Each structure stands twice: as structure tokens, then as C-alpha cells.
Amino acid sequence: MAATTRLTMDKTKMSLAHDVGQQINSTAFSINGRDYHPPAVPMAVICIDGCADEYLAISLAKGVMPRLAKMLESGHRSLVRGALPSFTNVNNSAIVTGCPPAKTGIGGNYIIDPHTGQEVMTNSSKFLKLETILAAAANAGRKVAMVTAKDKLRELLSKNMNGIAFSTEKADELNVEVNGIDDIVSQVGPRPEIYSADASLYVLRSGVYLIESGLADFCYLTTTDYMQHKFAPEAPESLEFYRGIDAEIGRLLDLGCVVAATADHGMNAKCDLDGNPNVIYLETELVSKFGEGIQVICPITDPYVVHHGALGSAVTVYLPNHIDANEVANWILSLDGVAEVHQKHSAVSKLELPADRIGDLFVLSTRDFVIGRTRQHHDLSQLAGQLRSHGGRYEEMVPLLLSHPLNDVYYKKSQGDPRNFDIFDFACNGVVVTTN
Amino acid sequence: MAATTRLTMDKTKMSLAHDVGQQINSTAFSINGRDYHPPAVPMAVICIDGCADEYLAISLAKGVMPRLAKMLESGHRSLVRGALPSFTNVNNSAIVTGCPPAKTGIGGNYIIDPHTGQEVMTNSSKFLKLETILAAAANAGRKVAMVTAKDKLRELLSKNMNGIAFSTEKADELNVEVNGIDDIVSQVGPRPEIYSADASLYVLRSGVYLIESGLADFCYLTTTDYMQHKFAPEAPESLEFYRGIDAEIGRLLDLGCVVAATADHGMNAKCDLDGNPNVIYLETELVSKFGEGIQVICPITDPYVVHHGALGSAVTVYLPNHIDANEVANWILSLDGVAEVHQKHSAVSKLELPADRIGDLFVLSTRDFVIGRTRQHHDLSQLAGQLRSHGGRYEEMVPLLLSHPLNDVYYKKSQGDPRNFDIFDFACNGVVVTTN
Numbered sequence: 001m002a003a004t005t006r007l008t009m010d011k012t013k014m015s016l017a018h019d020v021g022q023q024i025n026s027t028a029f030s031i032n033g034r035d036y037h038p039p040a041v042p043m044a045v046i047c048i049d050g051c052a053d054e055y056l057a058i059s060l061a062k063g064v065m066p067r068l069a070k071m072l073e074s075g076h077r078s079l080v081r082g083a084l085p086s087f088t089n090v091n092n093s094a095i096v097t098g099c100p101p102a103k104t105g106i107g108g109n110y111i112i113d114p115h116t117g118q119e120v121m122t123n124s125s126k127f128l129k130l131e132t133i134l135a136a137a138a139n140a141g142r143k144v145a146m147v148t149a150k151d152k153l154r155e156l157l158s159k160n161m162n163g164i165a166f167s168t169e170k171a172d173e174l175n176v177e178v179n180g181i182d183d184i185v186s187q188v189g190p191r192p193e194i195y196s197a198d199a200s201l202y203v204l205r206s207g208v209y210l211i212e213s214g215l216a217d218f219c220y221l222t223t224t225d226y227m228q229h230k231f232a233p234e235a236p237e238s239l240e241f242y243r244g245i246d247a248e249i250g251r252l253l254d255l256g257c258v259v260a261a262t263a264d265h266g267m268n269a270k271c272d273l274d275g276n277p278n279v280i281y282l283e284t285e286l287v288s289k290f291g292e293g294i295q296v297i298c299p300i301t302d303p304y305v306v307h308h309g310a311l312g313s314a315v316t317v318y319l320p321n322h323i324d325a326n327e328v329a330n331w332i333l334s335l336d337g338v339a340e341v342h343q344k345h346s347a348v349s350k351l352e353l354p355a356d357r358i359g360d361l362f363v364l365s366t367r368d369f370v371i372g373r374t375r376q377h378h379d380l381s382q383l384a385g386q387l388r389s390h391g392g393r394y395e396e397m398v399p400l401l402l403s404h405p406l407n408d409v410y411y412k413k414s415q416g417d418p419r420n421f422d423i424f425d426f427a428c429n430g431v432v433v434t435t436n
Numbered sequence: 437m438a439a440t441t442r443l444t445m446d447k448t449k450m451s452l453a454h455d456v457g458q459q460i461n462s463t464a465f466s467i468n469g470r471d472y473h474p475p476a477v478p479m480a481v482i483c484i485d486g487c488a489d490e491y492l493a494i495s496l497a498k499g500v501m502p503r504l505a506k507m508l509e510s511g512h513r514s515l516v517r518g519a520l521p522s523f524t525n526v527n528n529s530a531i532v533t534g535c536p537p538a539k540t541g542i543g544g545n546y547i548i549d550p551h552t553g554q555e556v557m558t559n560s561s562k563f564l565k566l567e568t569i570l571a572a573a574a575n576a577g578r579k580v581a582m583v584t585a586k587d588k589l590r591e592l593l594s595k596n597m598n599g600i601a602f603s604t605e606k607a608d609e610l611n612v613e614v615n616g617i618d619d620i621v622s623q624v625g626p627r628p629e630i631y632s633a634d635a636s637l638y639v640l641r642s643g644v645y646l647i648e649s650g651l652a653d654f655c656y657l658t659t660t661d662y663m664q665h666k667f668a669p670e671a672p673e674s675l676e677f678y679r680g681i682d683a684e685i686g687r688l689l690d691l692g693c694v695v696a697a698t699a700d701h702g703m704n705a706k707c708d709l710d711g712n713p714n715v716i717y718l719e720t721e722l723v724s725k726f727g728e729g730i731q732v733i734c735p736i737t738d739p740y741v742v743h744h745g746a747l748g749s750a751v752t753v754y755l756p757n758h759i760d761a762n763e764v765a766n767w768i769l770s771l772d773g774v775a776e777v778h779q780k781h782s783a784v785s786k787l788e789l790p791a792d793r794i795g796d797l798f799v800l801s802t803r804d805f806v807i808g809r810t811r812q813h814h815d816l817s818q819l820a821g822q823l824r825s826h827g828g829r830y831e832e833m834v835p836l837l838l839s840h841p842l843n844d845v846y847y848k849k850s851q852g853d854p855r856n857f858d859i860f861d862f863a864c865n866g867v868v869v870t871t872n
Contacts (some may be wrong), residue, residue: 052513053489053493054513054514054515055490056493057492057493057513058513060497061496061505061507061513062511063509069497072497072498073497073498073499075496077490077491077493077494078490078669079489081803109849117692186572232851233514234778234847255847268852269851269852270851270852271851271852273845273849273852275846275848305745326762331784333782334781334782334785336663339786345771346769347768349770350769350775366853367517367853369851370854386851393829396835397830397833409709411670412709412711413709415705415707415822416667416704416706416707416708416709416803416804417802417804
């Protein structure tokens with residue numbers, strides 16, 4: 001497929017927006033136990049990284065998202081439950097497969113690899129245990145494109161995918177072999193800095209371009225949460241960012257897309273009233289109380305430390321054999337700022353985590369606390385301003401937005417306990433698309 | 437005070453809306469460890485029973501709450517954490533005292549009274565361990581009124597309060613001795629049925645009347661969740677109900693009020709895709725597994741069974757001495773539909789519950805499940821339509837709405853982990869009221 005990309009682009013460059021739908025393959029496909037019946041119009045499924053529902057509520061209240069407001073008059077909005085721990089790799093992997101972490105194998109951005117015993121980032125498709133909806137859609141004849149902000153997600157999520165896949169972060173280093181396209185900057189603009197609002201807006205603009213040009217008709221666009229880590233929903237910077245998101249959603253709607261959006265996780269302030277971070281350095285505490293050999297892994301850890309200093313609302317704890325897990329669990333639960341402590345069996349059954357890639361305990365913090373390892377593991381000097389983060393139960397519920405009304409079956413599904421990783425199911429099977 | 441009510445009413449009947457503020461006592465007062473500085477304008481603090489944030493999101497999206505939409509352009513909206521279990525008496529008691537259940541003593545609508553061993557409803561101020569903000573405001577010279585939908589809350593919440601207190605449910609049975617007023621129906625209209633939208637709207641209309649007439653300038657208005665139990669946010673009946681709420685909020689704003697609104701709890705559908713209730717009959721399960729003598733108490737139980745059939749998302753379990761709490765806790769946690777199981781110590785420290793009024797275990801269900809006692813304890817035939825209910829973690833987060841912007845200190849407070857029972861604090865101390 002890759003080799004023909006440039007040709008395809010040239011052929012379709014002049015196609016008009018309202019003609020796009022006519023060329024679209026709507027062959028059904030099945031993957032990971034579900035059937036998908038994509039509509040014969042372009043689809044843009046968006047993961048707005050860190051988009052707690054409050055960002056939408058405030059942005060709509062302040063009038064900076066007029067296109068979304070209009071879309072919701074006839075479309076769908078509700079809350080869906082994400083995967084725990086509420087981190088980026090975990091939820092993006094769940095979304096592109098339609099399955100929880102116990103099945104994807106991705107229960108953190110950062111894990112101890114059970115085969116090597118080494119601490120590693122899960123930024124590789126070798127850790128993803130399932131095939132993806134994106135790959136299956138491409139195999140069924142859709143023109144698939146996946147655009148990420150952070151390059152860490154690009155290879156992971158485009159596993160075995162025949163189509164276009166690139167990141168904002170490396171938008172100026174594309175080649176057809178790897179990315180299915182060798183130029184984006186001449187069309188969408190120069191590569192923005194990764195620590196910027198534009199890093200995310202560029203993802204959406206790329207989606208608009210790919211659909212408008214006919215290069216793609218089945219897109220997964222996943223942004224970065226730099227802005228949400230840095231700014232509360234009411235901040236002028238947030239409002240400006242969401243105004244930008246709204247404009248791109250508007251362009252996708254103008255192209256006749258089914259637009260579906262959710263988030264990988266929410267976001268909460270993690271500070272006391274003076275602005276100091278509320279942090280539990282859990283490994284330090286545990287070693288002091290129970291002795292050496294206890295290891296705390298922070299699954300939020302990724303290469304982008306300015307966001308959060310590797311401090312999130314969930315950690316996993318590895319215990320030496322001689323230490324009683326029950327006793328340690330009860331002691332951790334007694335700490336202020338800890339909301340839940342799961343032993344491995346309930347981490348697997350209740351949090352849907354992969355048993356082989358977590359420790360003996362899994363710990364979730366309260367709404368305003370984060371959990372770290374030791375003070376030395378976290379460089380707080382890199383945090384720009386207030387600490388805002390995610391990973392726990394209080395960042396689990398996220399919005400589901402659909403440009404079209406739901407059919408009866410999926411309206412019922414939207415009640416109860418729908419998940420953010422049902423979004424392709426909702427977008428393919430759940431919406432009523434009336435073509436003129 | 438009661439004896440003078442009628443005279444006061446006559447005197448003030450002709451006061452114009454824009455004059456109301458001029459007569460208002462803004463003396464500060466302290467209660468339960470907090471200082472309150474009420475503004476010199478009328479205040480209406482509203483608890484919209486069962487108002488999950490989705491009700492507002494959808495109602496705003498569909499354009500049925502234009503006054504709220506306008507209010508939020510300059511006012512405040514965020515999410516606050518309610519008290520667990522997320523039930524009505526628990527959260528109303530917390531709101532009127534500014535304290536969690538561990539301090540109010542009200543950890544359920546229905547408890548085992550530790551003094552008698554009997555199962556009782558907590559619809560009496562004798563169970564409330566604290567004095568209220570309402571009573572303190574009245575003592576400081578405010579004209580306080582409290583209007584409830586259900587009469588069960590009226591006596592509980594008006595403990596030692598010198599002012600007006602009545603319920604929609606008994607609006608045609610008022611007398612000055614008990615209610616501080618002997619006529620409302622001639623002004624607000626005939627008493628509506630308790631199972632109706634009007635039961636709640638009547639509460640708000642009463643507040644409008646009491647403020648407009650000068651009878652009150654510090655109101656707590658608390659509605660009933662019949663509509664939310666019965667209808668999802670998108671249902672036409674819900675939209676019509678919220679249109680009605682919006683109109684009354686608009687009237688309060690026109691009277692120059694500081695309007696503050698929150699909810700006691702959210703609301704979720706508790707059914708499978710065929711509409712059958714997802715119920716765990718926990719006492720039946722436990723007796724079958726561990727033997728006789730185990731007792732499950734459903735703290736949602738109240739006299740209004742049409743709402744929910746006494747099925748909610750939280751129960752407490754009393755164990756005979758010979759049964760190991762840890763073993764039972766682990767077994768309960770293994771059940772599908774159970775999210776969290778707390779033993780007494782963590783129910784007290786993490787859920788802030790009163791130790792003397794709960795059992796040995798406290799159990800919270802998942803988003804789409806409820807927990808009952810035995811099949812015989814729950815009359816599902818009375819449920820009208822789909823089961824929607826509350827009581828657990830997934831009904832814990834609720835909206836906070838304020839008509840005025842927050843000052844800097846309370847904006848910081850609104851980040852982090854603010855609570856629904858901080859609402860009087862926010863309304864008295866947190867808003868910037870500019871008087872012309």
C-alpha cells in the first residue's frame with residue numbers, strides 16, 4: 001500500500017468534500033470478538049488525551065466550542081468508563097483493540113517486563129497482545145490513517161496496519177516505508193513543538209487534510225495531554241486550546257464525517273491549597289516500614305516528564321516473598337491520599353489488569369493525590385506550575401461524543417456501563433447516518 | 437419567630453425585587469468549625485436530588501436551560517465529591533452541616549440504631565449529631581427557609597432552626613408552630629403529588645415566593661429524585677423537568693440572589709441490555725455461602741419505594757462473631773457487580789462513615805449494578821420502568837454551580853478535592869458579588 005500513497009494523493013487531491021463519501025468501502029469486518037459495520041462516509045475517531053468532561057463543560061459554557069454545541073443538539077454525549085489505570089498507553093491500546101488491559105497486555109506506560117525482569121516502556125507493538133481495529137479495517141478495504149501527537153504511541157498502535165501512521169512529534173521525518181506517506185508538513189504546516197497546544201491540534205489538522213484529500217476515510221486521531229496537565233478547564237489557555245479543537249471538529253463535520261470522540265483519561269489537580277503537590281513517595285515509605293526489597297513501579301512513566309514528573313494516581317508494588325501482601329495492603333490503605341489497594345487477584349478481576357505485567361499490589365490514589373516511588377525518582381523541578389495528573393479512579397470517567405444520534409440498540413448500550421474502548425463500536429455500529 | 441410570620445409577609449409583600457437586598461442582614465457566623473460570611477443579598481442554595489452531571493450536560497446541549505447557560509458564562513461550574521454512600525439523607529445532612537457522615541452520624545437513610553438494635557429510618561433530627569448552618573444563619577439574623585420535597589427530610593434538616601421549614605409533600609398541612617408559616621398553597625399552588633416533576637419544581641417555586649415576598653433571604657431548597665430515578669437525561673420528560681428547573685433558577689437570579697446548586701448524588705442505569713435489573717441479593721448469597729446470622733442492611737431504604745425498590749449501590753453487612761470478616765470481604769469482592777468492599781476501619785477512614793451506625797463490612801457496587809438483601813425484601817413490581825439508582829462510587833461525583841465567579845481563594849479550593857457539602861462555604865465565602 002505504502003508505495004502507492006503518493007499516486008493516490010495526487011488523484012484525489014481535487015476531490016470535493018461532498019464527493020468523498022461516494023468512494024468509501026463499507027465492508028463489515030470482525031476483530032477481537034466484535035463485528036464492525038462502518039458507515040459509507042469518512043470516520044474520524046478522536047481520543048482527546050486527558051479530556052476530563054469538565055474541559056468540555058466549561059468550554060461549552062464559555063462559548064468557545066460552537067461547532068460541538070451545534071453537533072450535540074442532534075448528536076450524542078454521555079460519560080463512559082475508561083480502563084484503569086487511567087493512563088495513555090493503557091487506554092489507547094484498549095481503544096484501538098476494543099478490549100480491556102487484561103487482554104491487550106498494556107496495563108501501564110511503564111512495566112517490569114516479565115520475560116527480562118527489566119523496567120521498560122510499553123511503547124512498542126511487541127507488548128500489544130491483540131490485533132487492532134485499525135488493521136482490520138484496512139484489511140477490509142478502508143483507507144486507514146492513524147495520527148498521534150507523541151511518537152511513543154505511533155508504532156504501538158499501528159501494529160500490522162496497512163495505511164498511514166505518523167506522529168506530530170516526527171511529522172518532518174516521514175517516509176513511505178514506515179509512515180505510509182512521506183510528506184505532511186507541506187500540507188499541514190511545520191512540525192510543532194511537542195510541549196504545545198499545536199502538538200495536538202496538528203493531529204486533528206492532519207486528519208482533516210487526510211480525509212479532505214481522500215487519502216483516508218477511517219481515521220484514529222489521538223492527541224497529547226500537555227495542555228490539560230498544565231492548565232485547568234477555566235484557564236484562558238485551555239479555552240483557546242478547546243476553541244482550536246472545536247474548529248477542527250467543525251472541519252471534519254463539514255467533510256461529512258462521522259465524528260466520535262472520547263478521552264483516554266480525565267485530569268485532576270494534585271495540590272494542596274498552597275499549590276504544593278500532594279505526593280506519597282510509596283517506595284520510601286514502604287522500605288522504611290517493612291524493609292529493603294520492596295519495589296514501586298509508576299506506570300505513568302514516559303519520556304515526556306514535563307507533563308507530570310512521572311507522578312500519577314496509580315502505582316504497582318512488587319514485594320519480596322517473605323513479606324505478607326495482606327499486611328502491606330492494609331498498611332498502604334491507611335495512608336492519607338490512598339483510595340484503593342488491590343491485591344493481584346482483585347487487580348486482575350476488578351481492574352482488568354494483565355496478571356503477568358503487574359506487581360503484588362495495585363494502589364489508586366484519591367482525587368487530589370499522586371503516588372511516587374522515591375523523591376529521587378521524580379524531578380519536580382521540571383513541572384511547569386501546578387501539578388495536574390491522572391491514573392486513578394477519579395480520572396476514570398470520560399466523555400463520549402458522537403456527531404450522529406444513536407440507534408435504539410446503542411442508546412440502550414449507552415446506558416449501563418459503556419466503555420471508552422467501545423468507541424469504534426459506537427461509531428461503526430451505533431449511529432444513524434442519513435445520507436442525502 | 438413563627439408567630440410573626442404572617443405580619444412579616446404582609447409588610448413585605450409589596451417589596452420590589454431590586455429592593456430585597458437592602459434589608460438583608462449579613463452578619464457573619466460560625467458553625468462546626470467554619471466561619472460563614474453571607475453576602476447582603478438573598479441566597480438560594482439548591483440540592484437537585486439525583487442530579488448527575490449528565491442531566492445538566494444534556495439539558496444544556498439541547499437548549500432547555502437557557503438561564504443556566506447564561507449564568508455559567510460568568511458563574512462557576514465544576515464537579516465536587518459527595519459523601520458516601522451516595523444517598524439522600526446522608527448528603528443532605530452533610531450539606532446543611534458542612535461535615536461528612538462520620539461527624540453528622542447520618543451514614544444512611546436506614547440503619548440499625550446502635551442503642552436499640554432496631555432497624556430504623558434516619559428521618560429524625562435525633563439522629564443528627566451536629567447543629568446546622570441553617571440554624572446558625574437564623575441565629576445570626578438571617579431569614580432562613582428550608583423547603584424539601586419529601587417530608588422525611590423536613591424535620592431532620594430543620595433541627596433547632598428558627599425559620600420556615602416545610603415539604604411539598606405536606607404543603608397543604610402547614611402550621612406556624614411546626615413550619616413557621618401556615619399557608620403556601622394560596623401563593624404557590626395546590627400541593628402536587630410526591631411522585632411527580634412538580635414535587636420538585638414546587639420546592640423551587642416556594643423558594644422564589646419566599647424570597648420575592650421578603651419572608652426569607654437564606655434558603656435551602658432540596659428536591660426529590662423521582663424524575664431522575666425514572667428517566668435518563670435524554671428522555672423528553674427529563675428535558676421538560678430541567679426546563680422547569682431552569683425557569684425557577686432564572687426567577688431566583690432575577691430576584692438578585694446568589695444561586696448555588698449541587699446534588700446529593702448522581703444516578704446510573706442499573707440494568708442489562710434487555711432492561712432487566714442487575715441485582716445482587718447479598719444476604720441470600722452470604723447466608724447460602726457462610727450460614728445463618730448474617731444481616732445485610734440497605735441504607736437506601738426509605739418510604740418512597742416507587743423510586744428504587746430499596747435497591748441501591750451500597751449496603752452494609754453485619755456478621756456474627758464467629759465469622760471471619762476478612763474471608764467474607766474477599767468473597768464478596770469476587771462477585772461480579774461489586775466494586776469495593778471495606779471493613780469497618782476503612783469504611784470509617786476512607787468512606788468517612790460513623791463507626792457506630794454501620795456493620796462489619798461496607799460494600800459498593802459497580803456502575804450498572806445494585807445490591808439488595810433478599811428477593812423478598814424488594815418489591816420490584818413497584819418499579820415503574822428501567823431501574824436507575826445510586827449509592828456508590830459511580831454516583832459520588834456531582835455538579836457544583838454558582839451564579840457568581842469565585843474569588844481567588846475559592847477558585848483554588850475548587851481545584852483539588854472540593855465536596856458537595858462545602859456548598860454553603862462556597863456560596864457565603866467564595867463568590868464575588870458586585871452590588872450596583
